[in-house]
Amino acid sequence: MSSIGNSLIIFTLAIVSISANQEVPELVNRVKEKLANVDQLVENMAQEHEDMLNKVADLENQVDMLQEFQRRDNIEMGNFPKRDNENLESVVFKLAKLINMPIEETDICVVSRVLPNKLDKDT
Incomplete structure (x- = not known):
């Protein structure tokens, strides 16, 4: 090259x-x-x-x-044994009357039972 x-x-x-x-x-x-x-x-x-x-x-x-x-507005109540044909609203009215608490039907929206705690089931 x-x-x-x-x-x-x-x-x-x-x-x-x-x-x-x-x-x-x-x-x-x-x-x-x-x-x-x-x-x-x-x-x-x-x-x-x-x-x-x-x-x-x-x-x-x-x-x-x-x-x-x-x-x-919730109220939680415990230790109420479940009964056949129970009317929970009636139970609330009876308790209110027992403690002299005036309550009207319009004061209650829903009454229901809640599931028990695991501790409640074991006892």
Whole structure:
């Protein structure tokens, strides 16, 4: 090969090397941009997660308050043996009369038995 051919090959390799050296910073910049986008995405998701945790806590508090409000007029009485054909509303009226508590039919929405606790079943 002639010295011109060798020089041309060296020149071509130099151009390829220069071109590659210019591409590396561009690739690094693109990677940095993508990494910055991922970092921003993670930060946004972390904030959304925190917001959702706060919202769940608020909703749990609201549910608790609504349940308490719903039970505001409840009366729980225990140790009443179950009887066949019992009328629980009648039992409530008899108890109210026994303790001199005036009560009207409109004062009662629902009368029901609740399931006994596990401890009650064992005794």
